Amino acid sequence: MFISFEGIEGCGKTTQVELLTKYLSHLGIPHVVTREPGGTHLGKLIRQMLLDPSHNEMEPLTELFLYAADRAQHIAQVIRPALESHQWLICDRFADATTVYQGYGRDQDLAFIQRLNEMATQGIWPRLSLLLDCPVEVGLDRARQRIMETSLEGREDRFEQQDLAFHQRVREGYLKIAAQNPHRFVVLDATLEVEQLHQEIVALLNPYLTDTD
Ligand code: TMP
Numbered sequence: 001m002f003i004s005f006e007g008i009e010g011c012g013k014t015t016q017v018e019l020l021t022k023y024l025s026h027l028g029i030p031h032v033v034t035r036e037p038g039g040t041h042l043g044k045l046i047r048q049m050l051l052d053p054s055h056n057e058m059e060p061l062t063e064l065f066l067y068a069a070d071r072a073q074h075i076a077q078v079i080r081p082a083l084e085s086h087q088w089l090i091c092d093r094f095a096d097a098t099t100v101y102q103g104y105g106r107d108q109d110l111a112f113i114q115r116l117n118e119m120a121t122q123g124i125w126p127r128l129s130l131l132l133d134c135p136v137e138v139g140l141d142r143a144r145q146r147i148m149e150t151s152l153e154g155r156e157d158r159f160e161q162q163d164l165a166f167h168q169r170v171r172e173g174y175l176k177i178a179a180q181n182p183h184r185f186v187v188l189d190a191t192l193e194v195e196q197l198h199q200e201i202v203a204l205l206n207p208y209l210t211d212t213d
Helices: 013-027 041-051 060-084 095-105 110-121 136-150 164-180 194-208
Strands: 002-006 031-035 088-092 128-133 185-189
Touching (some): 013 088, 031 060, 060 088, 095 110, 128 194, 136 164, 185 194
Parallel strands (some): 031 088
């Protein structure tokens, strides 16, 4: 069972991934938790390159290829092996994020991104993609609060530094691809309290708990 979590900055997906992980551990269900970018050793290096706010000279095409490179490595080293050994795989962002951030956000060619995604994923896609949707202002406020509290030296990353219009395009892009892929996507209200949202996710996943695919 392959599940991806998607959403704008500050939508709470990382918290929900953690809660779901605890729930699966509690039930004794074998699972792998991973993320993009940065789910492998090489991916972590790519992640640093992508998010470092001093890399503001990065070309949109360079950015696109780095996400694809991260994903190709991730598929080979983490995702395919986990699925082949019938574990649950929970992924904090996947190829949809490229469609939305690089396509809708950075205006890169959507047809090309689709081809690139197919190559990088080798046709492996989540069975379920949970889109945690909230207004951009809510997400960015949360993201900024997290930065203040945890402090990555108080710095926003390259994406958190983008203007409101960029994040608005990302949110709308997510809602669009969710509507285009209704069999895979479920849109959830990310303004809900953390525990309430977790319960909604658990209720959604319970029917799959006996699945090994
Ligand atoms: P994260 O903070 O959710 O781990 O994601 C890191 C950033 O990378 C986030 O701003 C979204 C961005 N991103 C893309 O632009 N394209 C992608 O394909 C992925 C996976 C993430």
